[in-house]
Amino acid sequence: MKKLVLLLIAFWGLHWAIAQEKCASHIYEKQLREQYPEIYRSKEEFETWMAQKVAERRAGISQRSGPYTIPVIIHIVYDNASWQILNNTRNITYAQAESQIRVLNRDFNKTNLDFSSVVKPIFQPKAGSLNITFVPATKDPNGNFLTEPGVERINGEALFNIQKWAGPGLNSNTDNILKPQTIWDPTKYLNIWVVEFQNSGLFGYATFPPYPSLPGNPGGATSSNDGVVITWRAFGSNVDPDTNTPTNFVSPANLLCTGCDRGRTTTHELGHWLGLRHIWGDGEAGCTNVNFNDYCQDTPFTTSSNNPSFPCPSPDKCPSTPEPAYGSSTSVPDQNENYMDYSADACMGMFSQDQIARMEIIMDNSPQRTSLTSPANISAVAPTRPAGLYVTIYPEKTKILEGESISFVQVNQAESVPAPTTYTWNFDVDGLGGVSPATFSGATPPAVTFNKAGTYKVRLTISNGTNTAQSNIINIEVGLKAPSNLQFLDATGSGSNLATADVAKLKWNDNSNSEDNYIIERKKNTEPLSAYAVIATLPPNTTTYNDNFATNPSIVSGEKYNYRVKAVKGSLEGSISGTIRLDKVTALDETPLAQQIGVYPNPTRNSFVVDLQGVQVQQARLQLYNPIGQVIIEQITQNGQAHFSVERLPKGMYLLKIHTEKGVAVKRLSVQ
Secondary structure, X not given: OHHHHHHHHHHHHHHHHHHOOOXXXXXXXXXXXXXOHHHHOOHHHHHHHHHHHHHHHHOOOOOOOOOEEEEEEEEEEEOHHHOOOOOOOOOOOHHHHHHHHHHHHHHHOOOOOOHHHHXXXXXXXXXXXXXXXXEEOOEOOOOOEXXXXXXXXXXXXXXXXXXXXXXXXXXXXXXXXXXXXXXXXXXXXXXXXXXXXXXXXXXXEEOOOOOOOOOOOOOOOOOOOOOEEEEXXXXXXXXXXXXXXXXXXXXXXXXXXXXXXXXXXXXXXXXXXXXXXXXXXXXXXXXXXXXXXXXXXXXXXXXXXXOOOOOOOOOOOOXXXXXXXXXXXXXXXXXXXXXXXXXXXXXOOEOEHHHHHHHHHXXXXXXXXXXHHOHHHHHHOOOOOOOEEEEEEEEOOOEEEOOEEXXXXXXXXXXXXXXXXXXXXXXXXOOOOOEEOOEEXXXXXXXXXXXXXXXEEEEEEEEOOOOEEEOOOEEEEEEOOOOEEEEEEOOEOOHHHOEEEOEEEEEEEOOOOOOOEEEEEEEEOOOOHHXXXXXXXXXXXXXXXXEEOXXXXXXXXXXXXXXXXXXXXXXXXXXXXXXXXXXXXXXXXXXXXXXXXXXXXXXXXXXXXXXXXXXXXXXXXXXXXXXXXXXEEEEEEXXXXXXXXXXXXXXXXXXEXXXXXXXXXXXXXXXX
């Protein structure tokens, strides 16, 4: 119990910490070190190793091996509501995604157009370039060319029934579901996931790099989580990084903050992915920190982050602290233009030379970073593709019920060839039937209705007269419509008092037109769902079933039972269930005493007579019970006959109990 309480406290603390942070990478790093100590070891071990490598670099013992080229795959994770590729949606446009890669190439190489206007003169000589190129992947892991280089689109709701994604955590749906099931080999691709976070204040987080002096396989634990996760509301740039002109992919109303529209969130998180820390050192912030807060001398001491704001502030949180990298001057302001601060995007513009050295060391030594730049990987995802046509299609949904309609859109690209002139859609590649329309010619098809259950394959073929291309196959899972309106005919009572005698007469609406059969199941109301047992298999289009339990020894009279009616087609099914009390009274009617007693007319509408002359008794007490077991009429007769008026009674099945000196008899009475 103590461990459980401590674990709950830890999770609550992690949730609170993430809720307060723009970037959760340092929290994620701490968690990964605790979860995988054999891979990440401690922060102190990492920094000891890094310090040694920095010293070797400065002493000329080792030199960087750049320039570096890294293939990038951006997993755009959307939901059913944002299935169309549009600005201001989770399913961001290709232009927005591609703008982010251009931002990265400029920011990491110190070619950003705003460098001289944003970076203070005192820091411009300290700025560095990594000499790195981020390249959109052109092939998927199976060697197929991507329609949108560097982009994979994932309907997270259709695949995982999840619309929004959590930040880092041991139980996070991002780290436990999304990443492991969608990651591309992190030794060959830089994986970036663009999502909608559950926490609206979280911008993103990244994995820190493992380092090579560890035993065993250094990449083992990170093969399913390595990469960067960014909110779509701060991904890409609303200012073209090559021309400094507006693009407006995300409107101000949808941005996470006023100053987060130039793609610097991803630049920041990739800094973590390459081993950089926040310039204030997170938990080590201070004006005299022996580790210079972030282990970089040329990022001046500071005590906290600078939050997004514009115009850019220029604080100096440590005005009395000598800065060794700046001639021990005490008049060095905060380097809030550093990408590893929390400043507004328009205020950021540089990495320092010490930060560049750390990233070079990571690129040269960390196993899941050096592998990215190997010639084999780069050639596998070459920056150019053969000229031709490429097409991908996206559905509104991938899981529906029969009779529902969905829409499709296509993304096509023509490279150095004429544009497509014909579009041929096939919404039923396997010929299952029941699709309207089954085919369509044109770029934008109408909504397609799938009238039968099954898994349908959809494909688009485009042509320009010279070249032809086929899209990816999209699987549309069409489920059975469940039966509805289950009724128990000739039952008495209502609600929890619903009861029937001898025969349960089931009736339902058949809503499916493609079931193979119907299955009827029964269990006691007190038993678990697993206790349902099949009592009948019926042909398709059936809407009734009579369960005659009068002579069934397993039925307990007076017990409530659940019935389940299932429409079934292969592994698909849809069901409805209901509950009723089962009374077995036929056996009582057939006792010798009961057979000598006459009840007529039966069924009756207004009245009936009980004839006791056949049993030759002097006196009898008669009790009429309603369907819920209450005595509603009682009389005593001594002349061999009794008259009952029932004209005001509800229709249904009643029980007449007759007490005589020869025994007790039970007769059924139907009031209509």
